[in-house]
Amino acid sequence: MRFTVRSRGDHDSNMISQRIKNYLLEFSLEFDPESPDIVISVGGDGTLLEAFHEYTHRLSETAFVGVHTGHLGFYADWQPEEVEKLVIHIAKTPFKVVEYPVLEVIIRHNGERKSERFLALNECTVKSMEGSLVMDLEIKGDLFETFRGDGLCISTPSGSTAYNKALGGAILHPSLSTIQIAEMASINNRVYRTVGSPLVLPQHHTCLLKPKNNVDFQVTIDHLTLLQQEVKSIQYRVAEEKVRFARFRPFPFWKRVKESFIAE
Ligand code: NAD
Numbered sequence: 001m002r003f004t005v006r007s008r009g010d011h012d013s014n015m016i017s018q019r020i021k022n023y024l025l026e027f028s029l030e031f032d033p034e035s036p037d038i039v040i041s042v043g044g045d046g047t048l049l050e051a052f053h054e055y056t057h058r059l060s061e062t063a064f065v066g067v068h069t070g071h072l073g074f075y076a077d078w079q080p081e082e083v084e085k086l087v088i089h090i091a092k093t094p095f096k097v098v099e100y101p102v103l104e105v106i107i108r109h110n111g112e113r114k115s116e117r118f119l120a121l122n123e124c125t126v127k128s129m130e131g132s133l134v135m136d137l138e139i140k141g142d143l144f145e146t147f148r149g150d151g152l153c154i155s156t157p158s159g160s161t162a163y164n165k166a167l168g169g170a171i172l173h174p175s176l177s178t179i180q181i182a183e184m185a186s187i188n189n190r191v192y193r194t195v196g197s198p199l200v201l202p203q204h205h206t207c208l209l210k211p212k213n214n215v216d217f218q219v220t221i222d223h224l225t226l227l228q229q230e231v232k233s234i235q236y237r238v239a240e241e242k243v244r245f246a247r248f249r250p251f252p253f254w255k256r257v258k259e260s261f262i263a264e
């Protein structure tokens with residue numbers, strides 16, 4: 001089996017990454033950062049997000065597992081003390097894989113520029129850089145509302161516990177094939193009106209944003225920020241690809257939610 005290890009880059013994460021690499025080489029696994037069967041990320045959730053983006057071109061062949069060197073993460077759920085156990089699992093057992101949906105984002109521009117396609121594991125946000133953002137929001141080809149406010153967050157179920165949660169969005173089980181739209185400070189008065197509640201769309205329902213004013217805005221895809229100009233539309237739906245996590249022990253999602261947000 002081919003593996004790679006991705007470190008957050010701090011001292012502790014680098015040391016643990018090196019230990020994992022040495023152990024796996026001793027078990028005669030092949031170190032192959034080009035085409036790994038498994039990617040072990042060491043750091044935090046952000047490190048796993050970076051690893052995901054590095055391998056979006058081969059998601060069907062790559063599984064991810066995360067070790068946390070800070071606090072317990074949603075993606076980074078193995079503790080540094082458990083590294084030996086994890087390595088033996090990886091080396092000795094055919095591992096179980098769970099697949100979760102990710103978000104497809106297509107940005108189309110005015111003029112000749114080609115459209116761009118991205119995948120997000122957590123979410124895509126659009127945020128105004130100055131003034132209010134005004135965008136038409138279409139669902140399945142029909143105008144649903146004209147949004148006016150700070151921005152919008154379109155998240156995956158796995159990302160529902162991240163930025164989406166801070167915006168009052170619902171926590172969704174990551175196995176659900178959905179996308180969720182949450183507002184950032186919408187202006188609501190007698191002139192401007194939006195639904196005000198987060199919306200959850202099923203698979204195959206497309207959401208389209210069309211900018212209506214000339215305000216510069218930024219688009220984020222997980223931890224990445226893209227500055228956008230001349231955008232005609234941004235289209236969202238559940239992607240055909242899925243993210244694959246290697247599972248070596250049960251860690252029920254709701255237990256993780258409780259341990260992260262309520263109490264251990
Ligand atoms: P970061 O260092 O700012 O960390 C953000 C926090 O989000 C970390 O504590 C991380 O553990 C947590 N996180 C990431 N994915 C999560 C998930 N799926 N469920 C629960 N918690 C999660 O940034 P980063 O580590 O590069 O992560 C980028 C992510 O940060 C973005 O995808 C976005 O979801 C999140 N974020 C949140 C807010 C907010 O809550 N107001 C603002 C900006 C970004």
